[in-house]
Amino acid sequence: MRSTTRAAPAALILSLSLLAVAGPALRPQGAWAEPVPATGATVTTLAPPTEKVVLTVTGRIGVTNAPGAARFDAAMLAALPRHSFRTSTIWTGGVETFSGVELQTLLDRLGVSDGTLKITAINEYSVQIPVAEVQAGGALLADLRDGKPMAVRDKGPIWLVYPYDSDAEFRNEVIYSRSVWQVDRVEVLP
Template sequence: MFARIQKTAGLALMTMTCATGVAAQDAPTATPEVLLTISGEVDAPEAALTFDRAALMALPVTTIETSTIWTEGTHTFTGVSLADLMDQLGVEDGTLLATAINDYTVEIPVSDAVAGGPIIAYLMDDAEMPVRDKGPLWIIYPYDSSAAFRSEVVYSRSIWQLDRIEVDR
């Protein structure tokens, strides 16, 4: 439990460091864009955690090579595994309400967040995904690794243009 709290505290500190603005005496610079907000019932001192690209990329990296029903051919997707993220947040059960930038929401059971399961992809074929190409974040399952990942239920959970997750336990 203490190790999870340390991870969560480190994650929160990293998130605050990566997503804060500049001091008044500093020269004007761009504030990092928040790509993902996580709220709800998580083991964190903040009401919501925010992640910019650097904060997401600082988490353990997982790569999946798979085809999808929305793209042609096989692609390499890189991101943070949903299992690693839920472990960092101390979430072991419940439902994730994953919402896209257009407010479309899907429910993903936390039980999907397993090793070898879905990732929150921030790269496709080593390139950032623009909004017009399902980015900047896309929940990708390893569809080619098992027939269990090739079902209408799983496809419906593969939300693109993801920008927030609410944990509901």
């Protein structure tokens, strides 16, 4: 009969060593899938919202917190890397400051690299934007206007805006039609 008493401690030490290295990769790093520096692994889950959901992303996404969806409350969106710009719009008077999450940042965090986005407002108005046309420094999912949250009656809680004043490429009918206010859903289509 062969003894396994010596093999058991070695196996246990190996298991604990692997857990020590991989363990951090098994825990969410904040609300997002983040690379774990020691291992390079990523977490592909998103913490669930604790408040009222303001944005739901479905379709071909790699990070979720509900079956087939990534659901965000206002605090979750506020925790993402933020961007701001000052611009005028054809719907409002004067130059205002818009702050929020760049659409490209949201797509990157959810593992979206191709397809078409169907962006829909509370009133069911929707547009489609090819993912290939989304760029950093462009579309912003703004949740603040001049530092204040936007109410539904003021085009909120999320308004997809562009830095219209920064470049003529953002001042055309296609971009204006994509500037959806009262956004509450994004579906990533093939």
